[in-house]
Amino acid sequence: MVRYVYDFTEGGREMVGLLGGKGSNLAEMTRLGLPVPPGFVITTEACRAFLTTGGEPMGMSREVSDHLKAVEKAAGRRLGQRDDPLLLSVRSGARFSMPGMMETILDIGLNDDSVLGLAKVSGSERFAWDSYRRLVQMFGSTVMGVDAALFEQAMAELKDLRGAPDDMHLDAGDLAELVETYKTVIRRETGESFPQSPAEQLHRAILAVFESWNGERARLYRRREHIPDDLGTAVSVQRMVFGNLGSDSGSGVAFTRDPATGHPGPYGDYLPNAQGEDVVAGIRNTVPLSELERLDPTSYARLCAHMRTLERHYRDLCDIEFTIERGTLWMLQTRVGKRTAEAAFALTAALADEGLITPDESLARVSGEGLTRLMFPRFDTSGNGDPLARGLPASPGAAVGAAVFHSAEAVRRAAASEKVILVRRETTPDDLPGMIAAQAVLTSRGGKTSHAAVVARGMGKVCVCGAEDLEVDTEAQRFTAPDGTVVEEGTVISVDGSAGAVYPGSVPLVDSAVMRFLETGDTGDTGEGSAGVVDAVARALARADTVRRLEVRANADTPEDAVRARRFGAQGIGLCRTEHMFLGERRKLVEEMILARSDTERHGALAALLPLQRQDFVGILEAMDGLPVTIRLLDPPLHEFLPDRTELAVRIAAAEARGDLPVARDVELLAAVNRMHEENPMLGLRGVRLGLVVPGLVAMQVRAIGEAVAERTRADGAPQAEIMVPLVGDVRELRIVREEVQRVLAEVSEASGVPVTCPVGTMIELPRAALTAGRIAEEAEFFSFGTNDLTQTTWGFSRDDVEAEFFSAYLDKGVFPTSPFETIDQDGVGRLVGIAVAEGRTTRPELKIGVCGEHGGDPESVHFFHAAGLDYVSCSPFRVPVARLEAGRAAL
Numbered sequence: 001m002v003r004y005v006y007d008f009t010e011g012g013r014e015m016v017g018l019l020g021g022k023g024s025n026l027a028e029m030t031r032l033g034l035p036v037p038p039g040f041v042i043t044t045e046a047c048r049a050f051l052t053t054g055g056e057p058m059g060m061s062r063e064v065s066d067h068l069k070a071v072e073k074a075a076g077r078r079l080g081q082r083d084d085p086l087l088l089s090v091r092s093g094a095r096f097s098m099p100g101m102m103e104t105i106l107d108i109g110l111n112d113d114s115v116l117g118l119a120k121v122s123g124s125e126r127f128a129w130d131s132y133r134r135l136v137q138m139f140g141s142t143v144m145g146v147d148a149a150l151f152e153q154a155m156a157e158l159k160d161l162r163g164a165p166d167d168m169h170l171d172a173g174d175l176a177e178l179v180e181t182y183k184t185v186i187r188r189e190t191g192e193s194f195p196q197s198p199a200e201q202l203h204r205a206i207l208a209v210f211e212s213w214n215g216e217r218a219r220l221y222r223r224r225e226h227i228p229d230d231l232g233t234a235v236s237v238q239r240m241v242f243g244n245l246g247s248d249s250g251s252g253v254a255f256t257r258d259p260a261t262g263h264p265g266p267y268g269d270y271l272p273n274a275q276g277e278d279v280v281a282g283i284r285n286t287v288p289l290s291e292l293e294r295l296d297p298t299s300y301a302r303l304c305a306h307m308r309t310l311e312r313h314y315r316d317l318c319d320i321e322f323t324i325e326r327g328t329l330w331m332l333q334t335r336v337g338k339r340t341a342e343a344a345f346a347l348t349a350a351l352a353d354e355g356l357i358t359p360d361e362s363l364a365r366v367s368g369e370g371l372t373r374l375m376f377p378r379f380d381t382s383g384n385g386d387p388l389a390r391g392l393p394a395s396p397g398a399a400v401g402a403a404v405f406h407s408a409e410a411v412r413r414a415a416a417s418e419k420v421i422l423v424r425r426e427t428t429p430d431d432l433p434g435m436i437a438a439q440a441v442l443t444s445r446g447g448k449t450s451h452a453a454v455v456a457r458g459m460g461k462v463c464v465c466g467a468e469d470l471e472v473d474t475e476a477q478r479f480t481a482p483d484g485t486v487v488e489e490g491t492v493i494s495v496d497g498s499a500g501a502v503y504p505g506s507v508p509l510v511d512s513a514v515m516r517f518l519e520t521g522d523t524g525d526t527g528e529g530s531a532g533v534v535d536a537v538a539r540a541l542a543r544a545d546t547v548r549r550l551e552v553r554a555n556a557d558t559p560e561d562a563v564r565a566r567r568f569g570a571q572g573i574g575l576c577r578t579e580h581m582f583l584g585e586r587r588k589l590v591e592e593m594i595l596a597r598s599d600t601e602r603h604g605a606l607a608a609l610l611p612l613q614r615q616d617f618v619g620i621l622e623a624m625d626g627l628p629v630t631i632r633l634l635d636p637p638l639h640e641f642l643p644d645r646t647e648l649a650v651r652i653a654a655a656e657a658r659g660d661l662p663v664a665r666d667v668e669l670l671a672a673v674n675r676m677h678e679e680n681p682m683l684g685l686r687g688v689r690l691g692l693v694v695p696g697l698v699a700m701q702v703r704a705i706g707e708a709v710a711e712r713t714r715a716d717g718a719p720q721a722e723i724m725v726p727l728v729g730d731v732r733e734l735r736i737v738r739e740e741v742q743r744v745l746a747e748v749s750e751a752s753g754v755p756v757t758c759p760v761g762t763m764i765e766l767p768r769a770a771l772t773a774g775r776i777a778e779e780a781e782f783f784s785f786g787t788n789d790l791t792q793t794t795w796g797f798s799r800d801d802v803e804a805e806f807f808s809a810y811l812d813k814g815v816f817p818t819s820p821f822e823t824i825d826q827d828g829v830g831r832l833v834g835i836a837v838a839e840g841r842t843t844r845p846e847l848k849i850g851v852c853g854e855h856g857g858d859p860e861s862v863h864f865f866h867a868a869g870l871d872y873v874s875c876s877p878f879r880v881p882v883a884r885l886e887a888g889r890a891a892l
């Protein structure tokens, strides 16, 4: 029989799919013997059933009441008991953490009667009415759908009336009055009364949590984080413990290590006399955890011991929510904590040093995406005076943008490609769209565990929070710094999430420490306290290089790029485009070649191009000496090298209008351009087709390559040129070109006295090539997947035109989760890759196979290419370290 409810004592973290992250970890902590208030979890399966059928599944409510009885028994009191009521929290929690995106309702079980009982047993009327006030407010807004602002407004009005600076200054009588006001609001807004029956409260709260799975912000968050929409949330029902019972009580959030830097902890925020929601909401300013050590040394010591237990057990950084009720510590939540890229590298290296994880696990826990982030430049603040203000460095990185004060404005401006910084006193889950749209988030309140900080870190977004010196006035859309500077909406500011500082204007950028290391190999201390991260990155890359099977090459067209790629660890060039060798001053020669009326004229033009190309190849082969350099023969349509058609036509018409004769060459060029005009040039005369129809073109390029190889060989170099033919669709095309290559190389060998041989291979970038790869391999010594063209030709999407147009609609409608030009489409394009690999190797087992499209540097795609059995990936020089790391991770 299907079970929908599990007691905390029955579960564990292996049940995360069924019990959600929060529920399964509460169970795990219970299993570890940590002090967790008793409770039970309603499964994600129950939620899914509810969301699909609109009703709760059969038997669920019976199971809930059975488990409730057990909790009541353990607590020695019942839900709704008048003299001493058991109160419950009803908490959401999905398989993947979605901080603050769904609902949680606290203090379930209070009503007009039991609030009096609670006042009596707790000895605090204020506490009892504060709890009741919270329940009516939370239940009213989340379960009954009343606009939360109406409650906040009622609270603000009462505070004004009493002259109370914050809610701590409202007394029991005030809070009782507030409860009445709230109840009136609910009746007015819904036509219904706040339910006095605790059982009804519980039941409706559970269903509301189920429904919050499909709330707007939860959906938005899932789309952004690529979390599937059909998982559903579990619901944890748990006995309440109270952090708001006076000064010997409180709530806090803690990390076992600093989630921003990875430095050993403990680390966190504490708020005396408060419930946990107050900490995260950033309503009152928290104190650092070290303050708890002073306030309540016993609880602090216990907390530290529990954190050590958790870190050893999970073998990772954990974050924790806890509450102290009159000197007794309770653990309310834990999970493996979100962390910045910097912290991910630093702390996995540290955990490996401590022997908690192996070097391979350490490698598995970092990512190419994180490494990319660490390669981003940082602010050069040396010459830039004082910051406007300092806050907490909640999520690192450097961001420049116009200050905006509302989520909607951030979205509006970002849609117009403007870079913005979202500035708020504090953020709430409603600010999520603005946070996504912004380059950085800046808040004047809240600790490193406030909503803004947690969400920004999760998204890898720059964040400075708790910049208390800033007067943020969201109404007037401006903030004021301590020195009197006023920053209005639209003013550009710079936010340094690593240092926790805000600067006026746009601060210049410099290389990050990690980038400097990648460029120079120097792991030394840079004086920025970043040695730990740099060292960790170096170790992760070294490990990746040891375990990976895929080679990593770079796409590089110039000696400078080749040198950089080598420093980044490239093991050769997988794609050397020759297009640029036909540009600039050489255009003239190319024009002459195209306009040539006879073979002699054409040969003249080609002969003039030859020495120029040869010099280019010599430079690249020298920079990559000893490593393979795959040179692609000319690929783009020739008219790309001619002047623009309209421009020519206008020039000729202008001359005629003046009564002059147009320049003869212009007329000739226009005729040529017209002759060569194609409606679909990307499907036209390009790639191998050029070689077959333009006499002498292949020969000239091959001669330049061959002579460069001979020259490098004579200079005691070890050139390893490979010749790659683009856009082949049929083996016969390749055969014709290959015969010519061999003929020319034989001539070069003969003339130079240096035996020159180069492997000849082809790009696989047309579906027909992939489908006939077995035949093509008869003539090809290597394959290189051109996945940009292969994606374009497989989907029939022009990659030059569509990206901006309908892609966003396709992404929104979920046709694909990411652009197939970014991450390889495994089902379609990937299938062609699989066919080509298998059939190519059947013909020629030693066939070397790589990829040279953009996908070669995309982490997810690298894993696919590893699994597909490729020999190497080739990507832009800056992606080489990322590809090395991901190729290593793929091999684990």
Ligand code: ADP
Residues within 6 Å of the ligand: 037, 088, 089, 090, 091, 092, 098, 099, 100, 101, 102, 103, 104, 106, 238, 239, 240, 241, 242, 243, 251, 275, 276, 277, 280, 321, 322, 323, 332, 333
């Ligand atoms: P979220 O997923 O948004 O963090 P939680 O379910 O963790 O939501 O609940 C929010 C806050 O409510 C927590 O920070 C916690 O402090 C408080 N809370 C939840 N359950 C209890 C409980 N049983 N006793 C006291 N406080 C609770």
Ligand code: MG
Residues within 6 Å of the ligand: 321, 333
């Ligand atoms: Mg929580």
Ligand code: MG
Residues within 6 Å of the ligand: 726, 727, 765, 786, 788, 789
């Ligand atoms: Mg191509």
